[in-house]
Amino acid sequence: MFDLSLFWDYRVILWQGLLINILVFVLSSGVGLAIGLLACVGRLSSPAWLRRISAGYIEGTRSTPEFVLLFWVHSVMPVLLSGLVGMRLHFNPILSATIALGVVSSGYFAETFRAGIQAVPRGHIEAARALGMTPPRILRRIVLPQAVRIMLPELMSQNIGLLKTTTLVSVIAVPDIMYQVGIISQQEMKPLPLYTGTAMAFFIVILALTSLVDRVSYRLKRY
Amino acid sequence: MKTASAVKQPNEPAATGADTGIDAKSPAIQVRRLTKSFGVTEVLRGISFDLPKGHVLSVIGASGSGKSTLLRCLNFLEEPTSGDIAIAGHALSFSTDRRGVHHRPRSAEIARLRADVGMVFQQFNLWPHMTVAQNVMEALIQVRKMAAADARGRVEQYLAKVGMFAFAERYPSRLSGGQQQRVAIARALAMQPQIMLFDEATSSLDPELTSEVLEVMRTLARDGMTMVVVTHEMGFAREVSDRVIFLHEGLIDEDGPPAAVFSNPKSERCRQFLAKFLG
Amino acid sequence: MELWTRTLLANAGPVLEGLRVTMSVSAIAFIVAALVGLAICFARIYVPPLRRLLGAYIAFCRNTPIFVQLLWVAYAWYDLFAWPTDVFTAAWVALALQSSGYLAETFRAGFESVPDGHVEAAHALGISRFTTLRRIVMPQMLLTIAPSLMNQFIVVLKCSTLVSVIAVPDLMFQAIRLTNIWGEPVPFFTFVAVVFIVLIVSLSAISKKLTDRVHARLAA
Numbered sequence: 174m175f176d177l178s179l180f181w182d183y184r185v186i187l188w189q190g191l192l193i194n195i196l197v198f199v200l201s202s203g204v205g206l207a208i209g210l211l212a213c214v215g216r217l218s219s220p221a222w223l224r225r226i227s228a229g230y231i232e233g234t235r236s237t238p239e240f241v242l243l244f245w246v247h248s249v250m251p252v253l254l255s256g257l258v259g260m261r262l263h264f265n266p267i268l269s270a271t272i273a274l275g276v277v278s279s280g281y282f283a284e285t286f287r288a289g290i291q292a293v294p295r296g297h298i299e300a301a302r303a304l305g306m307t308p309p310r311i312l313r314r315i316v317l318p319q320a321v322r323i324m325l326p327e328l329m330s331q332n333i334g335l336l337k338t339t340t341l342v343s344v345i346a347v348p349d350i351m352y353q354v355g356i357i358s359q360q361e362m363k364p365l366p367l368y369t370g371t372a373m374a375f376f377i378v379i380l381a382l383t384s385l386v387d388r389v390s391y392r393l394k395r396y
Numbered sequence: 397m398k399t400a401s402a403v404k405q406p407n408e409p410a411a412t413g414a415d416t417g418i419d420a421k422s423p424a425i426q427v428r429r430l431t432k433s434f435g436v437t438e439v440l441r442g443i444s445f446d447l448p449k450g451h452v453l454s455v456i457g458a459s460g461s462g463k464s465t466l467l468r469c470l471n472f473l474e475e476p477t478s479g480d481i482a483i484a485g486h487a488l489s490f491s492t493d494r495r496g497v498h499h500r501p502r503s504a505e506i507a508r509l510r511a512d513v514g515m516v517f518q519q520f521n522l523w524p525h526m527t528v529a530q531n532v533m534e535a536l537i538q539v540r541k542m543a544a545a546d547a548r549g550r551v552e553q554y555l556a557k558v559g560m561f562a563f564a565e566r567y568p569s570r571l572s573g574g575q576q577q578r579v580a581i582a583r584a585l586a587m588q589p590q591i592m593l594f595d596e597a598t599s600s601l602d603p604e605l606t607s608e609v610l611e612v613m614r615t616l617a618r619d620g621m622t623m624v625v626v627t628h629e630m631g632f633a634r635e636v637s638d639r640v641i642f643l644h645e646g647l648i649d650e651d652g653p654p655a656a657v658f659s660n661p662k663s664e665r666c667r668q669f670l671a672k673f674l675g
Numbered sequence: 676m677e678l679w680t681r682t683l684l685a686n687a688g689p690v691l692e693g694l695r696v697t698m699s700v701s702a703i704a705f706i707v708a709a710l711v712g713l714a715i716c717f718a719r720i721y722v723p724p725l726r727r728l729l730g731a732y733i734a735f736c737r738n739t740p741i742f743v744q745l746l747w748v749a750y751a752w753y754d755l756f757a758w759p760t761d762v763f764t765a766a767w768v769a770l771a772l773q774s775s776g777y778l779a780e781t782f783r784a785g786f787e788s789v790p791d792g793h794v795e796a797a798h799a800l801g802i803s804r805f806t807t808l809r810r811i812v813m814p815q816m817l818l819t820i821a822p823s824l825m826n827q828f829i830v831v832l833k834c835s836t837l838v839s840v841i842a843v844p845d846l847m848f849q850a851i852r853l854t855n856i857w858g859e860p861v862p863f864f865t866f867v868a869v870v871f872i873v874l875i876v877s878l879s880a881i882s883k884k885l886t887d888r889v890h891a892r893l894a895a
Contacts, residue, residue, distance in 0.1 A: 471799055473795055473798065473799060503804075507801050507803060508801070509801075510798065510799055510800065510801035511800070511801035513799075514799075514800075515796075515799040517792055517795070517796060517799075519790075519792045521790070521792040521793050521795065521796035522796075523793055523796075523797075523811055523815070524815065524892060524893045525814045525815055525818055525892065525893075534797075534800075534802070534810065534811075535797075535800035535801060535802055538802050538803075538806050538810065539800060539801040539802055539803075567892065569891070569892060569893065580796075583796075583800070584799075584800070587800060587801070
């Protein structure tokens with residue numbers, strides 16, 4: 174019943190599935206960080222309308238369940254865009270996954286960027302201004318170095334969360350590890366070892382990553 | 397300034413003082429060979445003294461001398477490593493035998509004792525989720541098992557005594573430090589303890605607020621409460637105490653009536669310590 | 676507009692039923708997770724021998740992806756324990772499993788945030804340890820972590836969308852089913868997205884108000 178040899182038998186295809194998870198992770202993280210940065214800049218900029226739109230975007234994306242957005246991007250966006258472009262569009266599942274997960278994570282990243290920047294003590298900036306430094310220089314030499322140190326732990330932590338979220342993408346037919354596990358369990362009629370093994374495997378990997386992040390965060394916090 | 401007889405010697409029983417049902421001749425507090433170690437660090441290295449009923453004892457000394465630890469041992473917020481303490485009619489012994497096994501009284505005994513000994517903390521420690529009145533009432537209901545209606549009467553009486561009657565329904569976060577500390581005193585007094593302990597009660601207060609609290613403490617002393625006060629307020633100590641103890645590195649370095657200790661200390665360390673405050 | 680009337684309004688019944696299932700599975704999962712988390716928190720504090728075991732449990736709950744946990748509970752547990760026997764139970768069990776780990780840590784943080792001095796003051800008055808816990812520690816604990824509790828409920832709500840995969844008839848399930856029947860993804864999925872956004876933004880706003888009131892009350 175508890176036949177873990179199944180894991181070994183199917184190791185190649187399971188590994189390939191995992192690689193897809195990693196691929197989706199890398200792509201959506203990149204998208205998320207890029208959009209998040211833009212949103213953060215907008216959030217902290219001078220024009221009030223830009224601030225409001227950015228804040229609205231951030232709040233909206235953080236309030237959307239990833240699962241819902243996955244379906245929406247994969248099923249609804251092509252339809253909407255088809256109307257605009259005039260051709261029948263169909264999204265590649267990996268593209269949909271990248272967009273959906275990227276958008277959701279962009280909201281969280283944006284907030285982390287903002288918190289990091291705003292955590293730099295006001296006094297440091299005032300001292301720089303009193304010394305006659307210009308804003309770009311202040312940003313580069315005073316604010317960013319400190320802000321990055323502050324936001325790195327949370328960013329790493331959020332990325333681990335994103336990695337966990339990539340397990341969802343099988344629902345829009347991305348051939349990730351969960352997709353493969355599903356197929357194999359059905360074929361072999363033995364759900365127990367595979368699902369248990371996958372849970373354990375993820376547990377160990379994510380735990381290792383989390384511990385690593387904790388260790389690095391601790392050293393970052395010690396000036 | 398005590399209104400009773402002239403300067404009392406440390407071991408002479410008080411003529412005044414609340415009637416607690418204990419033999420009027422026995423001291424309110426008796427401490428014998430009290431030691432306290434935290435791990436390998438010895439903080440108290442053998443303290444012994446008696447305090448008669450109705451007397452006020454001030455404990456002074458530098459940071460780290462063990463003053464707060466001594467006070468906290470009296471109501472067992474810190475458990476002595478060894479020694480005997482008789483306080484408010486309860487006699488408790490502590491020891492650690494050669495094998496490192498720690499002998500202590502039972503928790504129930506300690507709890508009973510704490511109901512008879514009141515403590516006021518440097519950080520006030522009012523419970524923020526309860527109003528002033530609820531703060532004062534809580535122990536009356538939980539420990540003295542009073543009915544809410546009876547407790548209410550006592551709460552109002554003691555709040556009035558410290559001048560905080562009008563604030564009964566306020567929350568602590570809305571009060572100044574001095575007001576909070578006065579409520580904390582009322583909370584301890586409402587239990588009608590035989591002895592009151594003050595752990596640097598004014599050290600967290602802005603100078604303007606210190607006097608209102610010291611005034612309450614002065615009144616208490618005048619009314620005959622037995623008090624042990626750890627303080628940096630030398631003026632208060634000199635004026636109100638019957639006896640002053642100067643602690644240095646866990647031992648009593650100077651012990652006597654305020655006039656003697658403040659004007660003419662025998663110990664050089666005590667002299668230097670006082671010079672920083674009064675010089 | 677006609678599209679929306681034809682699809683969404685015409686199927687208002689199943690859609691609302693789906694919403695009801697979503698709310699109920701989220702609520703049950705959250706309550707169970709809170710009770711389990713609280714029990715674990717106190718067990719770790721007052722029963723030292725259990726600390727490592729419970730620590731491992733918390734680590735497992737927090738580090739394993741919710742989707743993996745869901746499928747594991749739904750498909751593998753029956754072979755092991757002959758339970759759960761229906762998908763609704765599997766759904767809230769999996770969601771509760773995930774959240775119990777986070778909530779155990781949340782309760783611990785709340786517990787540790789109660790200043791030692793407040794507990795000492797209670798002890799100095801002779802109040803027993805248990806009563807102190809009940810009347811002094813827990814009220815402050817709950818006040819302090821109320822916003823975190825709300826946030827965790829929001830997380831549960833978002834994760835509840837996954838249960839459609841194991842055929843629990845929640846809002847998402849209905850949307851998928853109706854889309855397949857009518858061939859019109861736009862109204863259904865957009866509606867579901869909007870419902871969740873509105874719901875969660877509202878809950879977040881309440882949570883923020885709570886945070887402000889708690890800080891006002893507890894700030895000394």
